[in-house]
Structures are given as C-alpha cells and as structure tokens.
Amino acid sequence: MILLQQPEVRELEVFSAMPAEFRRTGVRSHWADVNQGGRLADSFLEGPVFDGAGNLYVTDIPFGRVFRIDAARSWSLVGEWDGEPNGMKFLSAGELLVTDYKNGLVVLELGSGRIRPFLERRNSERFKGVNDLVFDTRGNLYFTDQGQTGLHDPTGRVYRLAPDGRLDLLLSNVPSPNGIVLSPDERFLFVAATRGNCVWRMPLLADGSVSKAGQFFTSYGPSGPDGLAMDEEGRLLVANPGLGYVWVLNRFAEPEIVFRGPRGASVTNLAFGGADRKTLYCTDSTHGTVLMARTDVAGQALPQGRREAT
Numbered sequence: 001m002i003l004l005q006q007p008e009v010r011e012l013e014v015f016s017a018m019p020a021e022f023r024r025t026g027v028r029s030h031w032a033d034v035n036q037g038g039r040l041a042d043s044f045l046e047g048p049v050f051d052g053a054g055n056l057y058v059t060d061i062p063f064g065r066v067f068r069i070d071a072a073r074s075w076s077l078v079g080e081w082d083g084e085p086n087g088m089k090f091l092s093a094g095e096l097l098v099t100d101y102k103n104g105l106v107v108l109e110l111g112s113g114r115i116r117p118f119l120e121r122r123n124s125e126r127f128k129g130v131n132d133l134v135f136d137t138r139g140n141l142y143f144t145d146q147g148q149t150g151l152h153d154p155t156g157r158v159y160r161l162a163p164d165g166r167l168d169l170l171l172s173n174v175p176s177p178n179g180i181v182l183s184p185d186e187r188f189l190f191v192a193a194t195r196g197n198c199v200w201r202m203p204l205l206a207d208g209s210v211s212k213a214g215q216f217f218t219s220y221g222p223s224g225p226d227g228l229a230m231d232e233e234g235r236l237l238v239a240n241p242g243l244g245y246v247w248v249l250n251r252f253a254e255p256e257i258v259f260r261g262p263r264g265a266s267v268t269n270l271a272f273g274g275a276d277r278k279t280l281y282c283t284d285s286t287h288g289t290v291l292m293a294r295t296d297v298a299g300q301a302l303p304q305g306r307r308e309a310t
Contacts, residue, residue, distance in 0.1 A: 007255040012246070012262070012282060012291035016073040018043055022065075023288060029062035031084050031101075034148075045283040046227070047088040047132075048271035048290065049096070049302075056273060057096065058283060058290065059085040066096070066108055069290065079113040087132035087143075087179075087269070090304040091118075097305065099130040099143060122167055128157065132180050132227070132269075135303045139163040142170075142189060144177035150195030151175045158191055158202075163305075170210050174200065179228035179239070179269070184300055190216065190228055190236055197224030199238060199253075217253040219243075227269030229280075230300040239282060241266040246282060259293050267291065272299020 023042040047059035084101035128147025149156035156174035176195035201216035223242030248257035266286035
C-alpha cells in the first residue's frame with residue numbers, strides 16, 4: 001500500500017478588511033437572497049487582480065462594486081453599477097474586463113469608473129451567468145458561464161473568444177463551472193466544477209479543438225472548488241470556500257501545501273502579488289477581508305488582452 005505524504009499546513013493571515021464606511025450593513029440584496037440563503041451579506045468579495053503598480057482590485061458581487069486596495073492597505077471605490085461583478089482581468093493598463101453575472105462581459109474604465117459592454121450575448125441568447133476568465137498569450141479569452149447550474153442541471157458552459165471575435169463553445173456539461181486557469185505551456189485548461197466538488201482538466205489541441213476532458217482533482221465538504229491559480233512550477237492552487245482552504249496541487253493532483261484561513265473563512269478567489277509574485281492573496285468573502293501568505297514559488301504571470309469583442 002502506498003501512503004501519500006501529508007501536505008504541509010500553513011496559515012493565511014489578514015491583509016486588509018473592507019472599511020466600515022463601505023459595508024452595506026443590514027441591506028438586503030437579490031444576489032444574497034438567492035445565493036446566500038437570505039443572509040444579510042454586507043459585501044461578498046471576489047475577483048482579485050493586481051495592476052503594474054501593485055494595487056489590488058476586488059469585486060463586491062451583491063452591490064455591483066469594484067474597489068482598489070493600495071500598498072498602504074487603503075480602500076477606494078473605483079466603479080459601481082447595476083451589476084453583479086465577479087472575476088476580473090486587465091484588458092489594458094487602464095481597463096478591467098469583468099465577468100458580470102447580470103450583464104455578461106463588461107469593461108470598467110479605471111480613470112472614469114465608466115462601464116461599457118464587451119460581450120453581452122451569444123447569438124442573441126443571454127448567458128446563464130458568467131463567472132471567471134483568463135487570457136492566453138495569443139489574446140484568446142477563456143471564460144466560464146456558471147449561472148445556477150449544478151448536479152441537478154449540469155449544463156454550465158466554458159467559452160473561448162478569439163481575437164477576431166470568434167466565440168467557441170468548448171464545454172456545455174459542467175456542474176457549476178467557476179474558476180478557470182491555463183497551464184504554463186497553455187496546453188491544458190483547468191476549470192473548477194464547484195457543485196461537482198472537483199476540478200476538470202481539458203487538453204487544448206493544436207487545431208483549437210478540445211478532447212478528453214477529465215476530472216483532475218476531487219475535493220469534499222459543503223462547497224467545492226472556486227477560484228484557481230497557477231504557479232511557475234505548474235502547481236495548481238485551488239480555493240475551497242466550504243473548507244476555508246487553498247490546496248496547492250502537484251501535477252499528479254497531490255496536495256503539497258494547504259493554506260488554511262481563519263475559522264469561518266470562505267476562501268473564494270486567488271491572486272499572486274508583490275514584486276516577486278510570491279505573496280498569495282485570497283478573498284475571504286464571508287468576512288469581507290483579503291487574506292495573504294508568502295509562498296516559495298512565484299505565481300504565473302498573467303497575460304492581458306488588448307482587444308474588443310466584435
């Protein structure tokens with residue numbers, strides 16, 4: 001019998017908490033009524049991403065807001081609109097591309113706070129509810145369309161939007177596709193299937209097609225994998241909000257490290273920051289905080305897109 005080595009356990013600590021002035025204490029939201037069982041969530045943070053100056057941006061889903069957290073850990077409101085923003089990546093130095101559950105893909109202009117549509121529909125059909133996104137080095141955009149899918153309705157989708165505007169449906173049978181990330185060589189796409197409590201791994205073939213999607217990692221607990229990240233050694237980092245963990249998995253999906261959040265934490269999304277990209281930042285959505293921990297390996301550098309949908 002082969003016994004797997006137990007992963008090293010490390011603790012996440014609080015980097016910064018949303019100031020009281022920005023918390024919508026006691027305010028109901030339709031998003032929380034549906035997705036949080038009616039809990040009066042004063043915020044729900046996701047989508048962390050860093051700019052070139054080291055500022056961290058996060059979304060607040062139920063109240064349609066994006067915040068900037070600077071190096072002094074001060075918060076400022078960058079944009080607010082009638083939406084439910086989730087994942088973000090930089091489209092250009094001054095623009096964030098945002099997956100908005102209500103409005104599809106939208107662009108947030110950082111200077112003005114103005115929102116404009118990027119990709120609202122596919123063939124005149126609304127998306128189920130887009131969730132997360134990642135660019136490759138050729139400008140292709142991969143994004144998940146989660147909606148309210150799950151094991152009862154495994155019809156969540158994964159799309160690829162090419163620089164010329166072509167939109168390919170890669171998967172249409174995922175139980176709640178959530179976080180999404182590419183391997184360092186961009187030959188494999190990893191997708192968190194939250195309600196399936198697992199992560200899928202999908203080869204990307206040279207002709208642009210996909211084949212032999214499989215289940216890479218199986219988790220457990222009340223809420224499955226959410227946000228994903230990749231380090232420079234090709235290890236996959238998986239945020240598990242139900243456990244308050246971040247798994248660090250080797251290429252065999254064996255946990256090498258477990259970053260553990262404070263008691264009651266809901267660790268949802270991940271981003272590497274710092275000058276050496278060796279600090280891991282995680283949104284703790286339940287408490288409205290951002291957690292952090294130092295890592296031994298730098299996070300994978302993220303390409304940004306420089307194009308508009310057609």
